[in-house]
Amino acid sequence: xxxxIAEDDAVSRLALESTLIRWGYQVVTASDGRAAWDALRQExxxxxxxxxxxxxxLDGLExxxxxxxxxxxxxxxxxxxxxxxxxxxxxxxxxxGADDYLVKPVDRPQLRARLRVGERILGLQQALTDxxxxxxxxxxSVKQLQGLLPICAYCKKIRDxxxxxxxxxxxxxxxxxxxxxxGICPDCMGRVMQQLSPAAQEPPGxxxxxx
Amino acid sequence: xxxxxxxxxxxxxxxxxxGPRLGRSVAEALAAGDADGVRQAAHTLKGxxxxxxxxxxxxxxxxxxxxxEAGDLxxxxxxxxxxxxxxxxxxxxxxxxxxxxxGEGLTTSPDEPGRAS
Numbered sequence: 587x588x589x590x591i592a593e594d595d596a597v598s599r600l601a602l603e604s605t606l607i608r609w610g611y612q613v614v615t616a617s618d619g620r621a622a623w624d625a626l627r628q629e630x631x632x633x634x635x636x637x638x639x640x641x642x643x644l645d646g647l648e649x650x651x652x653x654x655x656x657x658x659x660x661x662x663x664x665x666x667x668x669x670x671x672x673x674x675x676x677x678x679x680x681x682x683g684a685d686d687y688l689v690k691p692v693d694r695p696q697l698r699a700r701l702r703v704g705e706r707i708l709g710l711q712q713a714l715t716d717x718x719x720x721x722x723x724x725x726x727s728v729k730q731l732q733g734l735l736p737i738c739a740y741c742k743k744i745r746d747x748x749x750x751x752x753x754x755x756x757x758x759x760x761x762x763x764x765x766x767x768x769g770i771c772p773d774c775m776g777r778v779m780q781q782l783s784p785a786a787q788e789p790p791g792x793x794x795x796x797x
Numbered sequence: 798x799x800x801x802x803x804x805x806x807x808x809x810x811x812x813x814x815x816g817p818r819l820g821r822s823v824a825e826a827l828a829a830g831d832a833d834g835v836r837q838a839a840h841t842l843k844g845x846x847x848x849x850x851x852x853x854x855x856x857x858x859x860x861x862x863x864x865x866e867a868g869d870l871x872x873x874x875x876x877x878x879x880x881x882x883x884x885x886x887x888x889x890x891x892x893x894x895x896x897x898x899x900g901e902g903l904t905t906s907p908d909e910p911g912r913a914s
């Protein structure tokens with residue numbers, strides 16, 4: 587998984603980078619907040635990030651705020667790294683939009699465990715996103731009539747959402763993938779034959795004429 | 798660092814470049830009366846030193862940072878003297894260690910005392 591390290595201190599950055607590479611991450615580094623912001627905004631940029639709080643120009647807190655205001659980064663998993671301990675700072679970090687908060691010097695087993703939590707959350711989000719897309723695609727491809735249709739008891743027209751009475755055939759065509767093959771049923775055929783030829787006594791057989 | 802000599806060597810070399818530069822940044826910001834500049838440089842130096850377990854430098858840098866954050870540049874200047882002393886002790890030891898790890902002939906100059914923070 588791709589991960590961003592935003593840390594202005596070169597020594598700390600290298601130490602973290604080598605650790606994360608050993609753990610199998612694909613590491614992207616940034617030495618200041620602006621470079622970190624650019625990396626996060628890349629189309630294929632990291633969605634898991636370790637952000638130092640105190641950096642020149644754009645600090646980790648501001649990066650979190652910006653990311654949460656950006657729809658593409660709303661689901662990124664952001665971990666603030668800071669020497670600032672204490673409840674007040676932790677709350678400020680989380681309220682700025684960080685998902686997690688680690689106090690330096692970083693305890694490696696704890697860092698590893700928390701990154702795994704981040705990976706799990708990102709995995710679940712991705713699975714959910716994929717599922718929603720699949721459902722939307724399915725809905726787009728399936729038109730299914732459901733619910734209550736107001737129908738005229740005599741002429742069998744359907745009243746649509748705009749309060750127009752439509753022929754049953756045109757209504758169903760409009761609201762489903764159904765297409766009609768036209769024919770004539772024996773009863774109707776009998777009536778038609780009687781109208782055309784009053785002398786005719788017998789209705790035709792069960793055959794159906796297609797169009 | 799988990800026993801990775803090459804990485805330790807790399808980190809030390811990085812600190813040998815960035816540590817003195819950050820120390821100078823603190824001094825320059827102090828001379829300019831720039832409390833925020835002092836705080837920022839001291840903060841970064843503290844982080845670097847912590848990575849190398851250089852607790853003396855890290856503690857001194859923390860004192861400078863805290864004083865600058867409080868806007869007390871006089872206190873920061875006093876703490877900076879301590880920081881400078883700690884750095885001067887640390888750097889030659891790190892050079893020796895880097896040379897030892899790399900199997901190179903880098904040596905500490907005779908006037909530099911060898912004491913790690």
